[in-house]
Amino acid sequence: MSYRGKQTLPFAGCFKAYACSRVMLLLLLLVHPAAASSSLCQDLCICSSDILSCPQRNLTTPPTHLPRYTAVLDLSFNSILRLRADWTAVSLRSLHTLLLSHNNLHSLSPDAFTKVKRLKHLDLSSNNLTYLDEFVFEPLPHLEVLMLYNNRIGLIDRLSFSGLLSLQKLYLSQNRVTRFPLELLKDRNRLDKLRLVDVSFNRIRSLPLAELKTVPTWLKDSVYFHGNPLLCSCDLYSALSGWQQRDLRPVSEFTDNHTCVQPWSPIGGGKTSILQLHLQLNCSEVRVRDEEAFLNQILILDCDSRFRDATKNWIAPPLVNQSILLPLPDGQLQLGPLRAEDSGEYRCVVEGEGVNETVLVTVRVYNSTYGFGDGLNTAYTTLGCCILTIVLVFIYLYLVPCPCCPGKAKMAYEESCYASNLSLTNPPDPQGAPHVAFYEGKDQNGGIKCDAKKNDEDGDR
Structure with a gap:
């Protein structure tokens, strides 16, 4: 009869103790992560x-x-x-x-x-x-x-x-x-x-100027792009000049670093101050804000300030009827229906703690509903004038009235001739003026020959 007892390997107890200790250490690290970083x-x-x-x-x-x-x-x-x-x-x-x-x-x-x-x-x-x-x-x-x-x-x-x-x-x-x-x-x-x-x-080399123009002013006040090799242009000058007039920090604080290079200049060539381009490229003057409108139109003015959360108050020109002014909750001003007298400079005064800014908006109201006077293209105007001139020349050359009644044209011509004769009088010569003699016919005596045929017959007699 054989007996099979449970065999135990040497050091089995030690192995189990070691494994248990490692598991306990791992659990300790999971529960107390600070222990893992103590050595760190x-x-x-x-x-x-x-x-x-x-x-x-x-x-x-x-x-x-x-x-x-x-x-x-x-x-x-x-x-x-x-x-x-x-x-x-x-x-x-x-x-x-x-x-x-x-x-x-x-x-x-x-x-x-x-x-x-x-x-x-x-x-x-x-x-x-x-x-x-x-x-x-x-x-x-x-x-x-x-x-x-x-x-x-x-x-x-x-x-x-x-x-x-x-x-x-x-x-x-x-x-x-x-x-x-x-x-x-x-x-x-x-x-x-x-x-x-x-x-x-x-x-x-270039900026998305059209997109930057639509960015709110409070964000423009924190968009920095100085020190880049931008290509010189009047559009670039207009953008920066407007920022300078608004005293925006990217331009006012880094004026000397806003330079550009001419398109034909080599890489690393001479730099030009962007704010001085109007002297070289003959760029037009920049105004802060201009708004154009027509009669009976409703216009909304935006107080585009660099101070986002400040208080905004509008001041209208003195001739504007106060009944057409409607301040909106977001700081905008609604105008309308507009009249020609509503043109002028509207001021948005921005106030707050440590804040002092005035936004100027010039409004021009055209004296028409659709702006015909200013909207007409100059090229079409010139073409219309040319066509009108040609028509008048044709009328003058080909549509002059003809002498319908016989004899009347001759009478008119003779009367015109005799009137010319009566008007030909010799003015007194100034003293010392040279005298010049012309040989003329006895009967003519300097007059205009109105009827050549009649004069010929009288000579035959």
């Missing part, structure tokens, strides 16, 4: 509550074991080359500020920000980034400040900023950008939140 805070970073500051540690990759509660992460002044999709092992839902400036970043993974979706402030300045992929910032709907200045960015996909629904400030200066990021201004849903766009000192 002691060796690499300076930790203060939810702030991890790890600058100048010669890091080539971000630290892997980051606590979940991290709110501010400073990795600036290191040697990080690439931000991969798995740069953090856990989802950092509390992280709102990520500082990666002054590294050697040359590329961003398309999924680099999928685990930090709560970011509000992202600093990627002073790196070696050369391009921005499409949708690279799409996982960041809460991002408010994006700092990309002092890189080598030359290519920006038109969908790079598509996911930034809360973006307020974009810093793109000192790069190699060749086009203005117009997609930021076309999205009307983002205009209310956008506060600053800086594309200064890049390689932009």
Whole structure:
């Protein structure tokens, strides 16, 4: 009879104890994430509550074991080359500020920000980034400040900023950008939140002036594009001259940096001040705001101030009937039905704490319903005058009345001749004037020969 007992391997108890200890340690790390970051805070970073500051540690990759509660992460002044999709092992839902400036970043993974979706402030300045992929910032709907200045960015996909629904400030200066990021201004849903766009000192040759003209003045006051090799033109002068008259900061604070190059100048050629182009290109004078309207029209004036939330009050010209003025809740002024006397300069006074601005709007009401007098094209006017002149010449040449009654034309002719004879009297010669003698017939004596045939018959007699 054999007995089969349960066999125990050597050191089995030790193995089970070791496995249990590792499981307990893992559970401890999950429950207390601060234990995982204790070595991180002691060796690499300076930790203060939810702030991890790890600058100048010669890091080539971000630290892997980051606590979940991290709110501010400073990795600036290191040697990080690439931000991969798995740069953090856990989802950092509390992280709102990520500082990666002054590294050697040359590329961003398309999924680099999928685990930090709560970011509000992202600093990627002073790196070696050369391009921005499409949708690279799409996982960041809460991002408010994006700092990309002092890189080598030359290519920006038109969908790079598509996911930034809360973006307020974009810093793109000192790069190699060749086009203005117009997609930021076309999205009307983002205009209310956008506060600053800086594309200064890049390689932009032309600006979307038509689109910039429709941008609210409070946003124009924070769109910086100085230091670019813009091509000189009167349209560019008109835009900047209008900004200067409104004392907008991008022009008033950086006047000397607003230069342009002539289209025929070589790259790196001489620069010209944009605000002095009217002296070289004979550009027309710029006025702040002009509005044209016609009789009985309803017109709405916009107080396009650079101060968005200030109080706005309108002052109308003295001859305007106050009954046609209707202030609107958004600071606009409705006029109408308009009369010719309603032309003049309307002032919008913007007031508030530390705010003092006056917006001038010149209104011209044409004395017609459809503006015929000023709307008529000069070319058509000239053509009409030419046709009328030709018609009058034909009438003069071919439609002169003929002498219908015999003898009357002859009488008229004779009467005209005799009248001419009566008018030919010799005026007294001034004293000392030379006398000139002409030989004439005895009977004619200087008169006009009215009837040659009759005179011939009298001579025969």
